[in-house]
Amino acid sequence: MRAAVFRVMALSLWRDPAALAMSFALPGLVFVIFANIFAGASGGDLNLRVALADLRADGVSQRLTDNLFADKRLTRTDASALDLVQVQELVRRGEADVGLIIRKGGRPLDDLGADGAPPLLIMGDPGREIAITMLAGALQKAYFAALPDAAVRSIADLVDRKFAPFNPEQKVRIEKGLEAMRTASDSRDPQGFRLDQLFERQNAVANVSVAAPAVTYYAGGVAMLFLLFSALTGAMSYLDERESGLLDRLATSPGGIGVLIDGKFLFLILQGFIQVLVIYLVAWGAFGVALPQNAGPWAVTTLAAALAAAGLAMGFVTLCRSKQQAQTLGQMLILVVSAVGGSMVPRYLMPPPVQALGWVTPNTWALEAYASIFSRADALAAMVLPWCILAAIGLAGLFVAHVVARRAV
């Protein structure tokens, strides 16, 4: 009898092209959009447009800018020579994310210990503070890579003036050393003296093979958001059936209303599972998320997440008085739960109280389980708690649906 309800739900969905597209095509599309937007914003593939005005235009400034734009994350907006006003205008109009002016006056670029104004001016938009910070970091790196001799010279001058004056012989040796550094820097000799190698970077998670970790995060985030939406839409057919009198008709059936509730619940789980599978197949095919290597834990997590969404949706709609109420209130709740639970904005960007609140949402538990699989490569034991909680949420929702539906007839 449950299979009969399941079949009715499946046929109804199959024969409704709009609902079919909403269930299986839209989630994948939205995921691709989210992944492209937020993977870039989190730093993975960010491209910063920089408007440059090199008012000094000498060999030193050329070495600095060559090194700066060797960084593939930075793009120069205009190859032609700009002035300060033009740079300011480009930033103001949003055609450049940030501006860099190499001043003609002020301290020399290769002698930071000299008197005068700083040789560089960063022109930024307060609305894009992150661009200013990124350019400042890139500039420091480029400066030490392009002009290590200038950095050492500044320190030597400081020591000479303030702490222990060098004698003429020492000054000659320092000059020779600085010349060797400059030559090594120009020739990019790996054996030469470079100041840009302060640190190396290593991923804390050994098994992660994804170019942009944010893509992995958003696959889970979008999946949970759409699971809730599609479960709500599917479960609302119960309200149509209640209003039409179908529940009265089924009240005399051997299985009663419970059969209807169970059949819908099982269908919503399968629908949700396929929906999330589509999202992760896109994530695997387009962004390299390691789905095949983690198929087992992923399947259990997705099943638990789909179960939670189906149970919550069934419990919720049985409590609603009308389809309109379910639609309005349900959409509002899903948006709030998804925002707090981390489906829209990564949880690590949230203030601690909101992060703590997230633990009452299924989204957070599902994201936690997906992160265990794809980002942290945890052992299976770490996923057991999220799985149990998601399953418990779903079964609690199913229980509520049974109790309320029985009272309704």
Added chain:
Amino acid sequence: MRDTPPPLPLLLVEGAHASYGARRVLCGLNLAMRPAEILVLLGPNGAGKSTLIKAMSGRLKLASGTIAIGGLDPARDPAASRLCGIVPQNIALFEKLTAQENLEAFGRLMGLPARNIAATAVATLDRVGLADRARDRVGALSGGMRRRINIAAAMMHGPKILVLDEPTVGLDYEARAGLAQLLKDLRLSGLAILLTTHDMDEAEALADRVAVLVGGVVKAEGPPRELIASLFRGRRQVTLALSPDAVRRNPAVGDALTAAGLARRPDSATWCGLVTGSETTFESLIRSAVVAGAVIEEVRVRQPDLTTLLSTFVADDRKEAK
């Protein structure tokens, strides 16, 4: 030669009491129904019709009294309620499925053996005259056809009593006539049909018996014509619409009409009532109003019908309640 004894009641309700909280809905209801008859339940909203159907389908336990369907108590034995096929007022079908798929789905939900379902669906569609539309989606069928499938869905598990809640709401004349004929045909096949309706013409045309349910009890039951004849005993329904200021100008007009047994409708110049008598009685009634100075705008004299019957019981019930 001995007469054939009447068949045993398929439905027998005796002294049924039920309430929702403090509100009493069934107050000692008695009702019996035999196979192959159409019984129409008449009553105002809140009279207890839906509650009776709920109790028949086992969804409501009586506070006292008994209901027996085929000798079984639906509150204790689910097999009893399965002798009923419930046809809701709205179209309770799956729109995206074909007529046959719908019937098969309801067959499965009602626990029919899988091997019989397809054949039963075809046969049931044939019974409601829609065998040729088996593969059409329900959403694409006309209102009348959907009503027929709505009925067919309730017949899939082979009930003995078909319970229909206002089955002709929203149908045009032709579809109504077709549905009425279908119900008569189903009755001939042995089904007992319990019907609730607010359409008195439909009730009179279909019913073998009507039961007037007011205030949680059956006030009267029997074949419609017999019931009307026994209650009104030759009286006729008279309606007189006077000019608006007729009574104010001459109070004697009102006195004459009241004496004849008519009552004024609230906030109008229309007088109506049940009057015993012949043609001359009505003629003298009208003449006395005209002599008293009234201008008569409309006169209607007709046989009482089920509407009159029901409104009489409702008015009596309100008087008792006061």
